[in-house]
Amino acid sequence: MSAYDVVIIGSGLGGLESAFILCKEGYKVLVLEKNRQLGGSLQIFVRDKAIFDTGIHYIGGLNDGQNLNQSFKYFEIMDKLHLQKMDMDGFDKISFDGDPIEYNHAQGYENFVEQLSKQFPKEREALKSYVKQIKEICDYFPLYQLRADEAPTIGTKYLDINAKDFIASITPDVKLQNVLAGSNPLYAGDGCKTPLYVHALVVNTYIESSYKCIDGGAQIEKLLTKNIKAMGGEIRNYAEVTKIVEKDGIVTHIELKDGEKIEGKNFISNIHPATTMGILESTKIKKAYSNRLLNLENSSSAFIVDIVLKPNTFEYRNHNYYHFKRNDVWTAMYKIGNEWPDAYCIFIPKSSRSGKYADSMTVLAYMQYDELKEWQNSFATIPKHKDSRGESYEEFKINRAERLIDEAEKKITNLRNVIQSYTVSTPLTYRDYIGARDGGLYGIAKDYHDPIRTFISPTTKIPNLFFTGQNLNMHGVLGVTVGAIRTCGVFVGQNYLLNKINKA
Numbered sequence: 219m220s221a222y223d224v225v226i227i228g229s230g231l232g233g234l235e236s237a238f239i240l241c242k243e244g245y246k247v248l249v250l251e252k253n254r255q256l257g258g259s260l261q262i263f264v265r266d267k268a269i270f271d272t273g274i275h276y277i278g279g280l281n282d283g284q285n286l287n288q289s290f291k292y293f294e295i296m297d298k299l300h301l302q303k304m305d306m307d308g309f310d311k312i313s314f315d316g317d318p319i320e321y322n323h324a325q326g327y328e329n330f331v332e333q334l335s336k337q338f339p340k341e342r343e344a345l346k347s348y349v350k351q352i353k354e355i356c357d358y359f360p361l362y363q364l365r366a367d368e369a370p371t372i373g374t375k376y377l378d379i380n381a382k383d384f385i386a387s388i389t390p391d392v393k394l395q396n397v398l399a400g401s402n403p404l405y406a407g408d409g410c411k412t413p414l415y416v417h418a419l420v421v422n423t424y425i426e427s428s429y430k431c432i433d434g435g436a437q438i439e440k441l442l443t444k445n446i447k448a449m450g451g452e453i454r455n456y457a458e459v460t461k462i463v464e465k466d467g468i469v470t471h472i473e474l475k476d477g478e479k480i481e482g483k484n485f486i487s488n489i490h491p492a493t494t495m496g497i498l499e500s501t502k503i504k505k506a507y508s509n510r511l512l513n514l515e516n517s518s519s520a521f522i523v524d525i526v527l528k529p530n531t532f533e534y535r536n537h538n539y540y541h542f543k544r545n546d547v548w549t550a551m552y553k554i555g556n557e558w559p560d561a562y563c564i565f566i567p568k569s570s571r572s573g574k575y576a577d578s579m580t581v582l583a584y585m586q587y588d589e590l591k592e593w594q595n596s597f598a599t600i601p602k603h604k605d606s607r608g609e610s611y612e613e614f615k616i617n618r619a620e621r622l623i624d625e626a627e628k629k630i631t632n633l634r635n636v637i638q639s640y641t642v643s644t645p646l647t648y649r650d651y652i653g654a655r656d657g658g659l660y661g662i663a664k665d666y667h668d669p670i671r672t673f674i675s676p677t678t679k680i681p682n683l684f685f686t687g688q689n690l691n692m693h694g695v696l697g698v699t700v701g702a703i704r705t706c707g708v709f710v711g712q713n714y715l716l717n718k719i720n721k722a
């Protein structure tokens with residue numbers, strides 16, 4: 219008899235939330251994480267006492283009564299989170315080269331229309347129509363509203379509509395079109411591919427409400443981990459799963475890097491489905507199924523400069539910036555070499571120790587994975603957490619970081635004078651530390667041309683092997699939470715689980 223009802227591979231948000239749900243329902247759960255730090259993209263790191271997020275810069279839907287707030291009540295973490303509500307009248311500011319105006323995305327739908335109508339006075343009706351339709355689209359996805367007793371899977375309407383075309387249908391004003399889609403690095407928006415529902419579900423959650431995690435998103439991991447352990451769940455770090463072994467149609471055990479075998483009744487993979495296929499030893503999975511997963515394209519990657527600011531030099535700002543060099547927000551990810559960077563985002567973490575001033579700043583720009591071709595066969599050494607890709611890689615990082623800082627300084631006047639030091643992450647950093655395939659920011663890229671192809675079911679061809687995490691439904695804190703509900707719904711019943719969440 220195996221000791222575990224469920225063995226979860228990966229301690230990202232999806233793995234931890236699934237562990238919580240199943241522990242609460244009485245399952246004996248083990249979570250295995252390859253890194254020292256738990257949480258995947260929830261992790262933080264510290265440089266010169268400043269805290270940086272790996273992958274959670276702000277979160278939506280956390281006001282009382284909103285979907286993530288209710289889910290986090292169920293996970294017993296909502297009242298313990300340290301949050302900073304962002305600027306009501308402009309939590310995101312969108313700007314363009316050659317145009318001094320910063321266009322505001324405001325919290326609350328009426329306010330969203332109000333603030334943008336000030337900047338686009340002729341477009342009030344178009345803005346009203348935009349928010350009405352965004353709300354309608356979101357309503358079509360019952361799981362995102364935590365609604366039970368409805369179609370348990372994601373709806374099919376709206377899946378094959380292109381986001382860029384939809385926004386263009388709202389208004390002929392090209393600047394406003396670009397402003398409405400200006401936070402699209404949140405979902406790696408690609409004008410030729412991104413479906414409307416992806417745009418709608420993401421912008422909706424932030425328009426509802428926008429918060430930063432004070433001192434970073436790792437608090438979500440810490441609280442979930444504590445709750446899982448309190449219910450008897452086990453979590454092991456430095457436990458890289460290298461084999462998932464199937465015999466007679468079911469997975470019998472997994473194998474760790476050091477050869478240790480761990481048996482279980484069920485296995486949930488919180489890692490990329492293609493990576494899962496790569497470590498699965500099975501005769502049951504057909505080539506066509508694993509090839510489909512292996513060939514899915516991943517979302518664009520990013521190059522990130524995390525800047526430690528000199529103490530008391532830069533006043534904290536309670537909003538993010540999305541800046542584009544051209545009046546086109548949909549193609550920035552394709553710019554490489556001398557044309558890079560075509561766009562960037564600035565996030566300013568909120569720290570509990572610095573009060574009026576900010577400790578740090580993160581500047582993020584898309585970067586194609588292939589820009590790092592030269593070093594793709596090198597791997598960062600874990601757990602030493604040191605890059606070992608040679609001098610040419612270090613030169614590349616410095617060259618690109620300096621170019622990105624030059625661009626950011628056009629917006630943040632005097633930026634260079636307030637920089638104490640900086641650290642760089644590339645697509646290879648995300649690939650090696652988080653296991654992000656091709657360094658992709660948000661896992662599998664969604665494509666409106668063939669939307670069903672990019673939907674991953676929580677169940678697989680092997681009855682006791684499941685998926686969870688950002689590749690299932692959507693990425694982001696909300697998308698992954700909905701994914702965990704779907705995965706665990708297979709175990710305990712989706713409506714039963716939704717009822718419990720709604721009653722929490």
Ligand SMILES: Cc1cc2nc3c(=O)[nH]c(=O)nc-3n(C[C@H](O)[C@H](O)[C@H](O)COP(=O)(O)OP(=O)(O)OC[C@H]3O[C@@H](n4cnc5c(N)ncnc54)[C@H](O)[C@@H]3O)c2cc1C
Pocket residue numbers: 227228229230231232233250251252253256257258259260272273274275276277278457458459460488489520648651652653658659660686687688689692693694695696698
């Ligand atoms: C730069 C960046 C910025 C982002 N900003 C935001 C934001 O502001 N707001 C927001 O809501 N979302 C944001 N996201 C998205 C969000 O962080 C992710 O969608 C989410 O955290 C992914 O969770 P996950 O459950 O899929 O697991 P992941 O975070 O992908 O974690 C997977 C875990 O599995 C582990 N693992 C991998 N292989 C193995 C193995 N073989 N054995 C054991 N363990 C293994 C990894 O080490 C990792 O811990 C951002 C993402 C990135 C990259």
